[in-house]
Amino acid sequence: MALWTKAQQLPPDSLQQIRAIYGDHFPIEVRHYLAHWIEEKFWSDVDPSPDNPQHEQYVANLINQLIQEIENKAAVVAGQEFFLTKIKLAEAAKVFRQRYSGNPMQLFNYVRQCLATEMRLVQAVNGEGTTGLPSFIANSSSAEVMHKLDILRNRTREQAEDLRRMEQEQEAFALQYHECTKINATIQHLSTQPANQQEAQANLQKLTRQKEIMEQLLNQKIAGLMQLRLALGDKLQETFTLINTLQAQVLDEELIRWKRDQQLAGNGSVFNSNLDTIQEWCESLAELIWTNRQQIKEVDRLKQKLALDPPGVRDALAQLLSEITQLLSSLVTSTFIIEKQPPQVMKTNTR
Template sequence: MERQRNVEHKVSAVKNSAQMTEQDVKYLEDLQEEFDLRYKTIQSIEHTNKNSVAVKQEMLLLQEMLNTLDYKRKEVLSKMTQIIKEAEALVNNLLTEELVDWKRRQQIACIGGPLHNGLDQLQNCFTLMAESLFQIRRQLEKLDELLVKLTYEGDPIPLQRPHLLERVNFLLYSLFQSSFVVERQPCMPTHPQRPLVLKTLIQFTVKLRLLIRLPELNYQIKVKAAIDRNASTISNRRFILCGTHVKAMNMDESANGSLSVEFRHLQPKEMKSCTGNKGSEGPQMVTEELHSITFETQVCLYGLTIDLETSSLPVVMISNVSQLPSAWASIIWYNLPTSEPQNLAFFNNPPPGTLNQVLEVLSWQFSSYVGRGLNSDQLSMLADKLTGLQVSYGDHQLSWSKFCKEHLPGKSFTFWAWLEAILELIKKHILPLWIDGCIMGFVSKEKERNLLKDKMPGTFLLRFSESNLGGITFTWVSRSENGEVNFHSVEPYNKGRLTALPFADILRDYKVIMADNVPENPLKYLYPDIPKDKAFGKHYSSQPNEAPRPMEGGTKGYVPSVFIPVSKILSDSTDPPSPSDLLPMSPSVYAVLREHLSPTVMETALSSPYSAD
């Protein structure tokens, strides 16, 4: 912020200096007009009168005026030289640095990082700078007009003006070329939190802005969009853009009045290859192929013609939505370590990222996608899972393959597939509980037991399954009569079960059948010591049913049924638990089963869904 204020201050100073020089040029113009008038008057006097005292005095006055004109011309040119020097420092250094920083913040925001801003402030700086340079350019043109009317030996205007004009024009070219930016990166409206992943034949949006906001340019700049214009040999796949790919920039569509254009109806379409090759047969998978969307336009203003071009960040093209998770992993990894805007060969040899970088980005995935980031304990568990070691966050290097391509030890899925499944589970089934901080989520079984062992019986915590994709389980602690501590973990709930029954209701109604066949809810306190109903009460879909009542009008009432998850804990600990799905069961159904079925059949039907997960 301090540097930005410094830039704004310096740009304002250049603008003020240009305004002051405007007054100097006007004074110079008035002085020269007076000189011209006096000189023409002397010229009109007859030759016989030119030796008079009055004429000689007038000639001396004209010489003094000419000396003053020469001094003022040199002074104005010196001031212009200084202004141009300051403008060069701003355009080539400070403004460029601010723009690079903004683009890096945009990259970070694209992969879930903090929202970026500052483009409006940059627009103000770019616009003020352009106005100042055009003002200096007009002043140089005015000096040329004065030169035509009056010149003399040693006149500084013909010596300095051409070089100054060349420098001003070069600055304007550089300023305009830098000011053409992608304000909002390509994104499918159906997946707003997954920008830069585009699906064939699905519309996407992208917005561009010219940071030099001049009214003369409104509706005068037509932008053309193209994909893979400089075709890379990395991918065998080629695409074209369907839809409206030429539009005019204007100040009317943006809420802040910026000079911008938004493409809303572009669709990428894959061209059939004459060789018949598919992208997956190339050196990389299709989700590792990077493509570039370029935008071209031309600015014609005040005699200048400036060609502009900019590109989006690299995008990944998919043909099936099932490729989205892998494609998003590629977008994350590309934008994680690099500020290179166009390195389409990135995945030929993807560089490693530091563990600290990766963990920060993983926390961003949770904060941006499901509303709550990860704390240090949760990140520590993920670090152990990624590395298998107790390592320092800062210096450990993590490979792309380890992040997204290699299976986790003893598992049939990768780390990223496991994490993406958890994100989807939270988003679609347990979002309120996650946002409220009820779910510890990422905790190892060893740490889980250390946390629970000294807590009151019935204390439980919620964590994500490590052996199943997209599963959540809960573990509670109990004590036997001899004081032995026992831990019980229920078989993970996946999206199928949670679609049938809300997770908060499961926690409220969950029952365990002990050796005496009396169902009871073992879940009393959410770790560390929060009463269960206090922690989850507001998330229950309904209150527990009251005692049955006859229906109005004398009609025979029905006993309301309540679906509850029931588990059976075997008294013989040597019998291995049999994994099975938890079935919702009403109390009335359970009573009927007990009455008509033998204990052996009941035990088989209610075999424990506990697992070692």
């Protein structure tokens, strides 16, 4: 039975984990409609090395074939009920071509790690051991890292939408506040008019009612703005925590493991470098950190433009801005490495 068929029969909890490993980097629709082809082409004991030109060409050809298969499948999918699927497949082929044409090994590894995760879950549910698993499955976390990056990208996009909505609400508040100020000035002017002017008194009563209604609306908008600020501030803090945790995983686990394997390679051990993948992760982290940093600064700018916080309230944004700036600095300084180490030779007859 095909692996994808077994995966679809997993219990709900395991099936949810299967769904979780697929995202922007590899849509689940591609996995579903090309299930047999993907398992046939990617499921093997061959562990290509990016330093081997033959392996590199093999992977490049395979990824080109994958993209072509996706485009072919998108072309033959018919029926109104499959319209969104057709668009999804076509978009996946386009994204793969743009994103991975310069680094096909990265997509190759992602696909294999998705297969590895599926196999682990299937065997865990069935109580099977790891006998017969391809060697590339061991000690791999590419799919996990990519899934976490997808989550962070989605959160960052949601924060951008929240930020735009908050700015629009603040601008609407400013316009209504200005209008209320004008009405208040008119009321003050009319109140100085002689009391026997009936028309002036009628206008005064009408404007007073408008002012009361508008002040109620302004109070509601203030409450809404405060709620938006608090919610966005909490979301930015949570995103920072997730980025910090993922950065620690990439730098303290994946990069350290790469450095250790590199050192062992100097003594003759086999070294299957995944440096290109780690570099892609670090670039994605840098982009996420920079975007979130800009969002924090923009929230602070809007707060300064319209001060609503009562006196004495601690400014959590300033601390968060300092922490995320330090996180970016740490990422930059930690990713300076020596890509090629000289061979390590043990001298004899020395003490």
